[in-house]
Amino acid sequence: MENLYLPQIAVIKKIAQETPDVKLFTIEFKDPEKFTAYKPGQFFMLSVFGHGEAPISITSSPTQKGSIEFAVKCVGSLTAELHKMKIDDEIGLRGPYGNGFSADSLKGFDLLFVGGGIGLAPLRSLINYVLEKKADFGKITILYGARTYDDMVFKEELKAGWRKSAQVITTVDMGENLCDGNVGLVTTLLPKAKVNTKTTKAIVCGPPVMIPFVLKDLTILGFADDHIISTLERHMKCGVCKCNHCNIGPKYVCLDGPVFTCAEMKLMTREF
Amino acid sequence: MMLEVKAIDKEKIKPWLTAMLEETKVIAPEQSHGDLFYEFIDSADEAFLGPYEAPPWMSIKRFFFPQMDKILKYKRGPGGIQVEPVVSEMKRVIFGVRPCDNAALSFCDKWNTADGLNDIYYLKRREQTTIVTIACNQPGVNCFCVYADAGPFAKENFDIQLIDFGDQYLVEVGSEKGKALTEGKYQHLFKAAPSDADKKRFELLLESKGMFHTYVDQRSVTEKLKKDEVPDMLWENMAKRCQNCGGCSYVCPCCICFNVVDKEVSEDEGFRIRTWDNCTFAGYTNMAGGHNPRGEKKDRFMRRYYHKLYYEFDKFGERGCVGCGRCTTTCPGKIDMARVTRSILTRGT
Incomplete structure (x- = not known):
């Protein structure tokens, strides 16, 4: 019988400092045979031995073979330890878990990505995937808001890479935006994007305070509930629906999510 | 059989x-x-x-x-980290x-x-x-x-x-x-x-x-929870009496939520340990970064009863309560399964 809780050993191959508190880790399994295919929107349980395990979403596209990228913000004890680690240090990985984004259900649609802060990390996996298979999708728009310009993750891609084949608009909550000048909340970008709400699917991820406002504005713009997709996060101990921590109503973020449509989220009327 | x-x-x-x-x-x-x-x-x-x-x-x-259950043992050596199940x-x-x-x-x-x-x-x-x-x-x-x-x-x-x-x-x-x-x-x-x-x-x-003293109509409560018919005020009043002691889930034979922690025994060796956890503790849903979706005691208290009587029933056709009465014996606030379900049915409209 397979042991659900046994992590595979993986090695940190590259570390890039994205922002003052976000690092991008490129990870390879120590035994390349253990590499399993994943979907954008899925997550791994990442172990820092001696400090525990936490769910971390995948930020690389599944088309990138052999290695996996995680963009991790230093917010707690485990992530602080991870930030202290160096190239060739070993961590543990279990997964991939979760339903992930269904790329098939997005085919033929224009796509509107709305990201806030570190919430761009899981979206980047899907963005890079659809940009590589551009013929399958319509017009691609990426809206991104960060607290300040310094807090913007994936600046290279936002400024140059993605702009080659997608419309990219960024904003910052405060200070100067050296990317494209906009200052304000990410919701102020929605009217600027000028998308056709009937032919577009919106994919949203950001801090818990941002998501409800974006969903509301998208609905006002005319998006149907099943055309709005979001990915949620919860405190999680197992990733396999045993520890019971991550439920929102009868749904479990680990197994039924983390990707939900706005129609599904509207049924989650209460936070318990 | x-x-x-x-x-x-x-x-x-x-x-x-x-x-x-x-x-x-x-x-x-x-x-x-x-x-x-x-x-x-x-x-x-x-x-x-x-x-x-x-x-x-x-x-x-x-x-x-x-x-407390040791589930994994890890060891750092010259060849890297070894992890094995216990x-x-x-x-x-x-x-x-x-x-x-x-x-x-x-x-x-x-x-x-x-x-x-x-x-x-x-x-x-x-x-x-x-x-x-x-x-x-x-x-x-x-x-x-x-x-x-x-x-x-x-x-x-x-x-x-x-x-x-x-x-x-x-x-x-x-x-x-x-x-x-x-x-x-x-x-x-x-x-x-x-x-x-x-x-x-x-x-x-x-x-x-014929010798039972305590009557609990779980079926009707499940229906009420499904229809969201229990007034918030009743939940609030009951939750006020919760001391966050965790006694209910400690004695409950169906409470199997767990937490997982690592414990180092030396610089190069340690165990991954899983321990009992309790859904009425504030830390149960607290996330790194400080967001807590169930920061309010009322939400945590409601979640306990929704989970046992509705969500689990929805998933398996069985409720997470077998009527052992241990929570009644244990709960200092007298908000145990028997009393809560009775309050819901008599005072909830």
């Missing part, structure tokens, strides 16, 4: 336990300073065989899902299990194999355990298993069930594992079941069912 039915004289119980102890570990109800607990016994004399008035203080949960190997018999605890085990079996995902730590222990239940002829004052469809006699999932017939026990054998405890070197202890066993069993069951 019953494989066979036999009988055993009461004076043969101790020789039976003694014979068991020769080849396996035995856990049985044992009195400690006047309270009853399931404990490992070294001799048949330590087992307390009744008459029972209430189930032992703690359920048998901890023998399958220990309060799986316990121990054959044992749990003797004198109450039907509520047996029913809770069926619930835990479902949870630990749900979605095609099997928890080997639980299942390994389960596989190595033989369950001998003892039917309840005298339910305790807080017991309500009869309304949770879990007792007072066990219906399934036991290896052996004993039913008190006065000077002898009726022995119902429910599995091959149970059969092994009545055959071979144990065979001489048993005799044929009395000819009027069926009639007597029926009468005893009826008599026991």
Whole structure:
């Protein structure tokens, strides 16, 4: 019988400092045979031995073979330890878990990505995937808001890479935006994007305070509930629906999510 | 499903336990300073065989899902980190299990194999355990298993069930594992079941069912929760009395939420440990970064009852409560399963 809780050993191959508190880790399994295919929107349980395990979403596209990228913000004890680690240090990985984004259900649609802060990390996996298979999708728009310009993750891609084949608009909550000048909340970008709400699917991820406002504005713009997709996060101990921590109503973020449509989220009327 | 039915004289119980102890570990109800607990016994004399008035203080949960359980061991060496599972190997018999605890085990079996995902730590222990239940002829004052469809006699999932017939026990054998405890070197202890066993069993069951003091209508509460018909004010008032002590889930045989922590024993070695957790603790849903989706006590309290009576029922067709009444005995705020469900039905509109 397979042991659900046994992590595979993986090695940190590259570390890039994205922002003052976000690092991008490129990870390879120590035994390349253990590499399993994943979907954008899925997550791994990442172990820092001696400090525990936490769910971390995948930020690389599944088309990138052999290695996996995680963009991790230093917010707690485990992530602080991870930030202290160096190239060739070993961590543990279990997964991939979760339903992930269904790329098939997005085919033929224009796509509107709305990201806030570190919430761009899981979206980047899907963005890079659809940009590589551009013929399958319509017009691609990426809206991104960060607290300040310094807090913007994936600046290279936002400024140059993605702009080659997608419309990219960024904003910052405060200070100067050296990317494209906009200052304000990410919701102020929605009217600027000028998308056709009937032919577009919106994919949203950001801090818990941002998501409800974006969903509301998208609905006002005319998006149907099943055309709005979001990915949620919860405190999680197992990733396999045993520890019971991550439920929102009868749904479990680990197994039924983390990707939900706005129609599904509207049924989650209460936070318990 | 019953494989066979036999009988055993009461004076043969101790020789039976003694014979068991020769080849396996035995856990049985044992009195400690006047309270009853399931404990490992070294001799048949330590087992307390009744008459029972209430189930032992703690359920048998901890023998399958220990309060602290080392699940992995990791070691740093020259070749990198090695991780290996820590799986316990121990054959044992749990003797004198109450039907509520047996029913809770069926619930835990479902949870630990749900979605095609099997928890080997639980299942390994389960596989190595033989369950001998003892039917309840005298339910305790807080017991309500009869309304949770879990007792007072066990219906399934036991290896052996004993039913008190006065000077002898009726022995119902429910599995091959149970059969092994009545055959071979144990065979001489048993005799044929009395000819009027069926009639007597029926009468005893009826008599026991009539002795419950606590009535809990879980079915109606589930319906009310599904329709969201319980006023927020009632939840708020009940939640105010919650002391966040965690006692309810500590004693609950169906509470199997867990937390996972790493513990270093030296610079290069340590264990991954899973421990019991409680959904009424604020830290249960607190995320790194400070966002807590259930920061309010009321939400956590509601979640406990929604989870047990609605979500789990939705998922398995079984509720996370077997009516053992332990939370009633334990809760200092008197907001236990029996009282909360009663409040919902009488005061909730």
